[in-house]
Every structure is written in structure tokens, then in C-alpha cells.
Amino acid sequence: MDRHILAISGGGFSTEETSFIDEYLLKIARKQGPLNIAFIAAASHDAQGYIDAFYWAFQSEKPSHLSIKDFESPNIQEVVNDLDIIYVGGGDTRFMIEVWQRTGFDQVLRNAYQNGVILAGISAGAMCWFETCYSENEEDEYEEFPGLGFLSGSFCPHYNKDKRRNEFDNWAAVQTNISAFYRLEDNENLHFKNEKLAAKITT
Numbered sequence: 001m002d003r004h005i006l007a008i009s010g011g012g013f014s015t016e017e018t019s020f021i022d023e024y025l026l027k028i029a030r031k032q033g034p035l036n037i038a039f040i041a042a043a044s045h046d047a048q049g050y051i052d053a054f055y056w057a058f059q060s061e062k063p064s065h066l067s068i069k070d071f072e073s074p075n076i077q078e079v080v081n082d083l084d085i086i087y088v089g090g091g092d093t094r095f096m097i098e099v100w101q102r103t104g105f106d107q108v109l110r111n112a113y114q115n116g117v118i119l120a121g122i123s124a125g126a127m128c129w130f131e132t133c134y135s136e137n138e139e140d141e142y143e144e145f146p147g148l149g150f151l152s153g154s155f156c157p158h159y160n161k162d163k164r165r166n167e168f169d170n171w172a173a174v175q176t177n178i179s180a181f182y183r184l185e186d187n188e189n190l191h192f193k194n195e196k197l198a199a200k201i202t203t
Contacts, residue, residue: 001116003194004028005150007126009157010186011203013057014050020203021189029118035084039065042099043091043124050089071105080112088125093135094145097128106148113150123157130155132178134171142167151192153180160185
């Protein structure tokens with residue numbers, strides 16, 4: 001069974017009324033009938049407006065969402081395994097990963113991914129799948145921290161923003177043990193199939 005991750009730098013349903021990259025995502029998973037697609041807004045502390053926008057954008061599918069409190073549900077692995085797509089929103093990457101690790105949800109995601117559930121995410125929700133993250137914290141200072149390691153290397157979204165580009169480039173220049181750096185401007189996206197880069201999509 002093929003494994004897919006779609007890493008979205010910017011755009012998507014939260015900023016575009018009709019999103020090509022979201023349509024591309026649905027085509028990866030398309031089968032007969034609506035798709036079971038769940039949104040995770042943990043990086044934005046379950047921001048309700050973000051969740052509402054997801055439901056509106058994917059109303060023709062079978063949308064749902066998983067809140068932070070859901071991660072510790074006794075049947076969470078079964079719930080996630082029944083999905084076609086997990087879509088992770090943007091926000092505070094480190095906070096989100098730490099919540100996942102504390103609750104064991106990181107392993108739930110890994111199991112689902114190995115079983116063919118498609119993973120997608122924007123910004124923080126794209127960065128988290130890689131081995132190493134470098135992003136701003138709550139004090140707006142950039143720092144390095146481990147990602148989930150489903151994909152090798154490190155991912156920088158919003159590379160068109162001056163501060164982020166400069167911070168990431170200065171950090172990357174002194175790294176010796178990271179195999180690949182992916183620098184994506186908004187509306188640039190990467191599709192990985194079986195942990196190999198299959199396509200770069202510009203929208």
C-alpha cells in the first residue's frame with residue numbers, strides 16, 4: 001500500500017475560496033463516494049474559526065476534526081485508521097508535536113500512515129513530518145527541535161518572507177547532519193510518495 005504526504009507551504013482552504021492544492025489532495029485519495037477527511041487544529045490550540053473553515057471547504061466530503069482532548073480517547077487508533085486523509089493545520093509546530101508525543105498520538109499517526117492513511121498539512125502541519133524543524137517559538141525567536149521523522153530532512157514554509165528566509169538559511173548553512181532542506185514559498189507544495197519526492201506543485 002502506497003504512503004502519501006502532501007506538504008503545503010501556504011494557501012489551501014484557510015486562505016483561498018477555491019484551492020487547487022486541496023483539490024489535488026482529494027484526487028490522491030479519490031474513490032467512489034465522499035472521502036473521510038479529518039482536520040487537526042492542535043497547532044492553533046483548536047481555533048474554532050479554523051475548524052469551521054475546514055468544514056465549509058470540505059462539505060462535499062465526510063469532514064470531521066480531532067481536538068486535543070480526542071488524542072487520548074481509548075479508540076483513537078481505530079478512528080484514525082478509518083480515515084482516508086488527515087489534514088493538519090498551521091500554527092505552533094513545537095506545541096503541537098509535544099502534545100502528540102505526550103498523548104501518544106504521534107504513534108497513532110505513524111501507524112495510520114503505514115496503513116495508507118494520507119497525511120497532509122499546511123505550514124506547521126507540513127513541517128512536522130520531517131526529521132528536524134527550525135521555526136519560531138512563542139517569543140518569536142527561531143529554534144531547532146525534532147520533528148516526527150516520517151520524512152528525512154527539514155522543511156521551511158513561507159520562504160518568501162524575509163525574516164524566515166534569513167533565519168532558516170543561516171541555520172541551514174551550519175548543519176552537517178541533515179540530508180535535505182526544502183525551502184518553499186507560499187503556494188509551493190511537495191507531494192511525497194513512499195517517502196520519496198514525487199511532485200512539486202505550484203498553485
